[in-house]
Amino acid sequence: MRIIALEREPSSVLGGQELNLVEICSSLAKRGHQINLVYTNEGDLLDNYQKFCNSLVKISRYAPQRKRLTEILDFVKDIAKNVRKIPVSQDSIIFCNDFSSVFFGSILSAFRGVPLIHYMQLPGYEFKIKWRPGLDAVNQFIAVSNQTKDSWVKLGVPEKKVNVVYNGIDTEKFNLSENFLAERSTLGISEQETIVLYVGRLNRDKGIEVLLRAFALVLQNGVNARLLVAGNPVLGPEEDSPEARDKYKRYLEQLATDLDIRKHVSFLGHVANTKALYQASDITVVPSTWNEPFGRVIIESMACGTPAICSRIGGIVEIVKPFKENWLVEPGNETELMNALMQIKDWRGKEPELRQDCRNHVVNNFSSEKMINGIEKVLLNVIEKCH
Numbered sequence: 001m002r003i004i005a006l007e008r009e010p011s012s013v014l015g016g017q018e019l020n021l022v023e024i025c026s027s028l029a030k031r032g033h034q035i036n037l038v039y040t041n042e043g044d045l046l047d048n049y050q051k052f053c054n055s056l057v058k059i060s061r062y063a064p065q066r067k068r069l070t071e072i073l074d075f076v077k078d079i080a081k082n083v084r085k086i087p088v089s090q091d092s093i094i095f096c097n098d099f100s101s102v103f104f105g106s107i108l109s110a111f112r113g114v115p116l117i118h119y120m121q122l123p124g125y126e127f128k129i130k131w132r133p134g135l136d137a138v139n140q141f142i143a144v145s146n147q148t149k150d151s152w153v154k155l156g157v158p159e160k161k162v163n164v165v166y167n168g169i170d171t172e173k174f175n176l177s178e179n180f181l182a183e184r185s186t187l188g189i190s191e192q193e194t195i196v197l198y199v200g201r202l203n204r205d206k207g208i209e210v211l212l213r214a215f216a217l218v219l220q221n222g223v224n225a226r227l228l229v230a231g232n233p234v235l236g237p238e239e240d241s242p243e244a245r246d247k248y249k250r251y252l253e254q255l256a257t258d259l260d261i262r263k264h265v266s267f268l269g270h271v272a273n274t275k276a277l278y279q280a281s282d283i284t285v286v287p288s289t290w291n292e293p294f295g296r297v298i299i300e301s302m303a304c305g306t307p308a309i310c311s312r313i314g315g316i317v318e319i320v321k322p323f324k325e326n327w328l329v330e331p332g333n334e335t336e337l338m339n340a341l342m343q344i345k346d347w348r349g350k351e352p353e354l355r356q357d358c359r360n361h362v363v364n365n366f367s368s369e370k371m372i373n374g375i376e377k378v379l380l381n382v383i384e385k386c387h
Contacts (some may be wrong), residue, residue: 038059120152123148139382145166174278174362189280196284198231206289207332210332252267284306286298292311305355305358
C-alpha cells in the first residue's frame with residue numbers, strides 16, 4: 001500500500017508523537033509499503049524520513065489560520081495546488097498524525113478518492129470544534145490507549161470505528177547496558193549519586209514543578225542524589241514563542257534555586273541519545289498533571305532496565321498498573337512522589353532482578369513489532385473495505 005502520512009513538524013524536540021510516526025513509517029517501509037510524507041514545518045526528523053520515503057511534500061498549512069474571507073480564499077487556492085502535488089494510487093491511504101491535519105486529510109480524501117485514518121495520540125478534550133467536519137470524514141481511528149479512545153468516544157466518535165493499538169518501541173535500540181557505571185562515567189555522572197531522570201518537553205502540564213519540589217524533599221531526607229532534566233520548553237499554541245520558552249526555562253531554574261537544590265539539578269536541554277541517560281539513571285520520573293494519552297518515555301526507560309515512577313493519570317495507568325501499581329502516584333502530589341522515590345531508590349541492591357523484569361514487561365507488551373502489526377492490520381482492512 002501507499003501511505004500518505006500527514007505531519008505538522010517532523011521534530012524530535014516536540015516529543016513522542018512525532019517520534020512515534022517516524023518509527024511507524026520506517027517500519028512499514030521495511031515491510032515493502034510506500035511512504036509519502038506531507039508536512040508544513042521543517043524539523044530534524046526530515047533526515048530520517050528521506051532515507052525511506054518515496055516523496056516528501058511540503059505544504060503551507062492544513063487549515064485557514066483566520067476566519068477572514070481573504071484568508072479562506074487563499075487557503076482554498078493552496079488546497080487546490082497542494083492536493084495535486086501528492087501522489088495517489090489505487091492502494092493509497094491517508095494517515096493523519098494529528099487532528100489539526102484531519103480537515104486537510106478529509107479534503108484530500110474526497111478529491112482523490114482515498115480512505116482516511118486518524119491516529120489518535122492526543123486526548124479528545126484537546127480537539128477544537130473547527131476540525132469537526134474533517135473528523136466526520138474519517139474511515140477508521142487508531143487510539144494509542146483505551147483512555148484516549150474513551151475520551152474521543154465521549155465526543156461522539158463511534159466506538160466501533162476506533163481500534164486501540166498501544167505504542168511500541170525498538171527494544172533492540174533501547175536495551176540493557178552491560179555496565180551502567182561505565183555509562184555514568186561517559187556522561188560525567190558520579191557513581192555515588194542516586195540519579196533521577198526526567199525526559200520530555202518542559203511545560204506546566206508535564207509536572208516539572210512538582211518533580212522539583214519532590215526532589216527537594218528527597219534531598220532533605222539526606223539522600224545523595226542528582227536530578228537530570230532532559231528537554232526544552234515547548235508551550236501550548238496560545239502562549240508559545242521563543243521569549244515565552246526562555247522565560248519558562250528561567251522560571252524552572254529559579255525555582256530550583258529557591259528550593260536550594262540548584263547544584264543538584266542539571267538542565268540538559270534537548271538530548272538526542274536518551275538511551276544513554278536511561279541506562280545511566282536509577283529512576284525515571286513521569287510526573288504529568290494532564291491526561292497523557294500513553295507515555296513513550298516510560299517504555300523507553302523500562303526497556304533499558306530503569307524503573308519509572310509515574311502519575312496515575314491517562315494512558316500511563318495502562319502501561320504501569322499491570323506491572324507495578326505502587327509506581328503510580330497522585331498527579332501534583334509532591335509528598336507522594338517523594339515517598340515513591342524513597343521506596344525505590346535502593347532497588348539496585350535490594351531488587352536487582354527488577355532491571356530484567358522491567359525490560360521483559362516492555363518486550364512482551366510494547367515492542368515496535370507488536371505496534372506495527374496492529375497498525376498495518378487496520379490500514380489493510382480499511383483499504384480492502386473501500387475498494
